[in-house]
Amino acid sequence: MNGEMQLPLPGEPGPVGVFDSGYGGLTILRQIRRVLPQYDYLYLGDNARAPYGSHSFEVIYAYTLQAVEYLFRQGCHLVILACNTASAKALRSIQQKDLPRLDPQRRVLGVIRPTAETVCRLTQTRHVGVLATVGTINSGSYEMEIRKIDSRISVTGQACPMWVPLVENLEYDSPGADYFVEKRVRSILQADPQIDTLVLGCTHYPLLLRKIRQYVPEGIRIVPQGEYVAASLADYLQRHPEMARCCTQGGSCRCLTTESAEKFHESAALFLGESALDVEKIEL
Numbered sequence: 001m002n003g004e005m006q007l008p009l010p011g012e013p014g015p016v017g018v019f020d021s022g023y024g025g026l027t028i029l030r031q032i033r034r035v036l037p038q039y040d041y042l043y044l045g046d047n048a049r050a051p052y053g054s055h056s057f058e059v060i061y062a063y064t065l066q067a068v069e070y071l072f073r074q075g076c077h078l079v080i081l082a083c084n085t086a087s088a089k090a091l092r093s094i095q096q097k098d099l100p101r102l103d104p105q106r107r108v109l110g111v112i113r114p115t116a117e118t119v120c121r122l123t124q125t126r127h128v129g130v131l132a133t134v135g136t137i138n139s140g141s142y143e144m145e146i147r148k149i150d151s152r153i154s155v156t157g158q159a160c161p162m163w164v165p166l167v168e169n170l171e172y173d174s175p176g177a178d179y180f181v182e183k184r185v186r187s188i189l190q191a192d193p194q195i196d197t198l199v200l201g202c203t204h205y206p207l208l209l210r211k212i213r214q215y216v217p218e219g220i221r222i223v224p225q226g227e228y229v230a231a232s233l234a235d236y237l238q239r240h241p242e243m244a245r246c247c248t249q250g251g252s253c254r255c256l257t258t259e260s261a262e263k264f265h266e267s268a269a270l271f272l273g274e275s276a277l278d279v280e281k282i283e284l
Contacts, residue, residue: 009103013248014075015040018082019067022050022168023264024203025082026271028111031226032080033253035234040248042074045268046284047259051164052085053133053202060135064090065098066284068108077246079108080233084201084225085133087112088141107243111203114232115225116145119153119197122221126153127194131184131212132201134159142201156195158188160202167204170267177211185215197221207271255279 016039018029029043044067046052052060064086071079081087087110094108119128130142143155162180166172189195198220200206206224216222237244257264261281269275 009072009106010075012075013246014077015042015252015254016247017041017068017071017074017076017079018043019046019064019071019079019086020044020081020083020203021046021052021063021086022164022204023047023267023271024164024167024205026268027203027206027224028080028082028226028229029253030272031230032233035227035230036237038249038251040250041253042071042076043253043255044071044282045255045257045259045264047257047264049258050168051133052083053135053161053164055085055135057089057139060085060089061093063284065094068094068098069102070282070284072102072106077106078243079106080229081108081110082203082229084111084141084203085135086110088136088139109233109236111225111229112141112145112201114229115199115201115223116142116149117232118228119146119199119223120149122223123153123197125194125196126150127192127196128153128155129188129192129195129198130155130157130201131160131163131188131198131205132157133164134161136201142199154192154194156188156192158184158191160184160205163208164202164204167207168267170270172207172211177208178214181208181211182215185212189217189220195220197223199223200225253278256282258282258284 068079091110137157137159146153146155166177261279265277265279
C-alpha cells in the first residue's frame with residue numbers, strides 16, 4: 001500500500017469520492033446528487049469490514065485512510081467521509097497528517113461539522129440530543145463541534161448499538177425494530193427532557209426515521225444529515241471554484257464495494273432509491 005502511494009496521483013479532474021463503511025453513506029449521496037446532479041460520483045462502501053462503530057480509533061483510522069487513498073488513486077480530488085464514525089475518529093488525522101504527504105491540494109471533508117452548524121441554528125432551548133453509534137458517541141465529536149460554535153448548548157449523546165444491524169439486515173421496518181428504537185429514544189429524552197433537536201448521527205438512521213418519529217414527541221425537531229451535508233457541499237464548491245474545476249461533470253454515479261457486488265446492488269437500490277446501479281467489487 002505505502003509503496004503504491006509513492007506513485008504520483010492522477011492530476012486530471014475526476015469524480016467526487018464518497019466513502020462509508022457500509023450502505024448508510026448512500027443516504028448522504030442521494031441528497032448530494034439531488035442538490036448537485038451535474039457532478040460525477042464514485043461511492044466506496046467498505047462493506048466487508050462494516051460496521052466501523054465498535055472498532056478502536058487506530059483500526060477506524062487505518063481503514064478510512066486506505067479508502068481515501070484508493071479514491072485518490074481513482075482520480076478523486078475531493079472525498080466526502082459520509083460516515084459519522086470515520087468523520088469522528090479519522091478525519092482530523094487524515095487532514096493534518098496525511099493530506100500534506102499525499103497531496104496538499106486534495107481535500108477530505110466530513111459530515112459532523114455541517115450537521116453541528118445546522119443544529120446550532122435550529123435549537124431554541126439550546127438542548128440537543130445525538131443518536132449515534134458507540135464509536136461516534138465515545139469520540140465526543142458532536143459535543144466538541146457544537147460547543148465550538150455555541151458553548152452554551154448542552155449536548156446529550158445516546159449510543160444505539162442495534163440500529164445499524166437492523167438497517168444492514170433490512171429489519172428496519174419490522175415490528176422487532178420498535179423495541180430498540182423506543183428504548184433509545186426514551187432513554188435520551190429522559191436524560192434531558194429539555195431537548196428540542198435530535199440529531200440522527202449515523203447515516204443509516206434515516207431508514208429508521210418512520211419508527212423514530214413514532215416515539216419522539218411533537219415539537220422536537222429530528223435532523224437527518226443528508227440535506228444539510230449536501231447544502232454544505234454545494235456552498236463549499238461555490239466558495240472553492242478551484243476544487244469545483246477538479247470535479248468532472250458528467251452526471252454519472254459508480255459504486256465500489258469490498259463485499260459481494262450482487263449483495264451491494266440489492267441493498268444499495270434501497271438506500272439510493274434507484275435500481276440501475278453500476279457496482280464493482282474491489283479490494284483495499
